[in-house]
Amino acid sequence: MKIGVITFPGTLDDVDAQRAVRVGGNEAVALWHGDHDLQGVDAVILPGGFSYGDYLRCGAISRFAPIMTEVIEGAQKGLPVLGICNGFQMLVESHLLPGGLLRNDHLKFICRDQKLRIENTSTAWTSAFTKDQEIVVPLKNGEGQYVADADTIKRLEDEGRVVARYLDVNPNGSVNDIAGITNEAGNVVGLMPHPEHAVETLTGSGTDGLGFFTSLVEKTFA
Template identity: 85%
Template sequence: MRIGVVTFPGTLDDVDAARAVRLTGNEPVSLWHGDHDLQGVDAVILPGGFSYGDYLRCGAISRFAPIMTEVVAGAGNGLPVLGICNGFQILVESHLLPGGLLMNDHLKFICRDQTLRIENASTSWTSAYEPGQEIVVPLKNGEGQYVADAETIARLEGEGRVVARYVGFNPNGSVNDIAGIANARGNVVGLMPHPEHAVEELTGSGTDGAGFFTSLLEQALS
């Protein structure tokens, strides 16, 4: 499958995301923030980094990038979209996902290998996992605390839209240990940890993150 990886000014992990796409059997396609062309891709990844220097709020400027007009429209038509870290922040700023991301509760940047539990294995990006499966992937953020009002949290929990949850240690104070969520349709997923950094043994982080990139292909072939 052809998976687009968007680059914004300040994006850091677009090359890593593209490499993860390639290593897991798909074709990465570079997309530029200033274009109105998704180049006919089958899915889109908004990678991590500090788009536009995280000025105003993380992702607040990126939501107005020309490419996001196409991403939002595509997501509404069922296009799979994955936002990783800063990409998650862009998704909530674009109102493709509810809630928001605040500064970590301990007010410090954190970088560590983090255990996650896959709560929803039926989304476009998690179907390669089993429900309840625990994986370990790197986490690196300063503003990763997921928050939402009580009604929204109840809806996410009740509809099974919490995709992944922190296990053993909540690194940023996210409500209900939430590490990632999905939209109601399951084609849009936002995740604070970085599965693209855990796709091969050489890096020392294992391959637990590969499932986020193989899920699309497995669904297409099923």
């Protein structure tokens, strides 16, 4: 499959995401924030970093990048979209996912290996995992605290739309230890930790993140 990885000004993890796509057996296609062309890709990844310097609010400016018009329209039609860290922030700013990401409750940037539990394996990006599988992937953020109103949290929980949950420690104060969520259709996933940094044994914390980049081979939505 052809998976597009979008680079915005200030993006840091686009090359890592492209490599993870290739390690997962797919073709990586580099996309540019200023274009209006998704180049016929089968899925899109919004990678981590500090797009547009995180000015105004994380992801708030990126949401209006030219290529996001195509991403939003595609997602609404079933195109698989994965937002990692800053990409998760773009997805909530684009209203493709509910809620928001605030400054970590301890007001400090955090970088650590983080244990997660994968709770939803029916999405386009998590079908390679088994339900309640525990994995370890790197986490690095300063604005990773997931929040939403009580009704939204209840809906996410009742509908099984919490994709991943923090284990052992809640690193940023996210409600209900939420590390990632999905939309109703299961094609759009936002995740605060970084699975693209855990796809090879040579570096990082192992290969626990690889499932996010192999799942599309097993399950397609577009």
